[in-house]
Amino acid sequence: MVAVDGPAGSGKSSVSRAAARELGFDYQDSGAAYRALAWNALEHGVDTEDADAVLASLDDFDYRIGTDPDDYFVRVGGTDVTQAIREPRVTGVVSAIARIPAVRERLVELFRRVIEASDRPGIITEGRDITTVVAPDADVRILLTASEEARMARRSAETPEHSARAVAEQLSSRDAQDSRVVDFMNAADGVTTIDSTNLDFDQTVSAVVDLVRTSRVE
Ligand SMILES: Nc1ncnc2c1ncn2[C@@H]1O[C@H](COP(=O)(O)OP(=O)(O)OP(=O)(O)O)[C@@H](O)[C@H]1O
Numbered sequence: 001m002v003a004v005d006g007p008a009g010s011g012k013s014s015v016s017r018a019a020a021r022e023l024g025f026d027y028q029d030s031g032a033a034y035r036a037l038a039w040n041a042l043e044h045g046v047d048t049e050d051a052d053a054v055l056a057s058l059d060d061f062d063y064r065i066g067t068d069p070d071d072y073f074v075r076v077g078g079t080d081v082t083q084a085i086r087e088p089r090v091t092g093v094v095s096a097i098a099r100i101p102a103v104r105e106r107l108v109e110l111f112r113r114v115i116e117a118s119d120r121p122g123i124i125t126e127g128r129d130i131t132t133v134v135a136p137d138a139d140v141r142i143l144l145t146a147s148e149e150a151r152m153a154r155r156s157a158e159t160p161e162h163s164a165r166a167v168a169e170q171l172s173s174r175d176a177q178d179s180r181v182v183d184f185m186n187a188a189d190g191v192t193t194i195d196s197t198n199l200d201f202d203q204t205v206s207a208v209v210d211l212v213r214t215s216r217v218e
Pocket residue numbers: 006007008009010011012013014015031154155158196199200201202204
């Protein structure tokens with residue numbers, strides 16, 4: 001079991017997915033669950049600032065995620081929301097949902113069930129509190145980081161249709177909100193920091209794969 005945390009745009013999802021593919025592991029994107037719950041709330045007119053209403057929406061939240069790195073999908077009920085959960089309207093409200101403690105408890109249980117259900121030699125789960133809360137006993141725990149400037153530039157390159165300034169503001173405001181709930185800027189004891197500021201994508205994936213292989217995770 002491999003746990004990866006880090007701030008927005010640090011490469012957690014793309015690097016973890018590529019590393020899982022190379023290792024023959026499963027890959028779990030935990031942020032997708034918070035995003036899917038936010039999408040579900042918006043879709044059903046649930047007030048995302050109303051903690052009780054958001055919590056109640058979890059009762060019939062039929063969430064499915066693909067953990068095969070070559071077959072990644074996110075579904076809510078019969079709807080494929082893989083793309084929809086990346087839309088700015090969802091990104092704009094997801095932190096409000098993620099700061100509700102009871103929601104976090106329920107999703108932590110869900111993440112652990114997905115980890116237990118994996119039948120591959122390993123699973124990489126990435127997010128904000130994986131190294132500290134979801135899987136503090138993971139065989140390998142990584143804080144994947146990069147300078148704010150590098151993260152903003154990478155995120156901005158993905159969405160040239162949006163102004164670089166707007167992308168940068170959204171990224172830093174989300175980090176500020178999220179870091180009030182969990183600390184993903186500083187490595188906890190036993191967590192290895194991989195700083196990709198001066199690494200390209202392939203070098204970053206290799207750094208993760210090499211660390212896992214040296215740690216002989218099974
Ligand atoms: N070392 C790197 N060099 C260059 N680009 C990178 C590197 N690592 C990741 N990227 C790119 O940076 C962008 C952001 O990566 P990614 O979406 O994986 O980040 P994330 O941490 O999952 O973000 P978020 O938490 O906002 O979902 C992607 O376009 C990815 O390809």
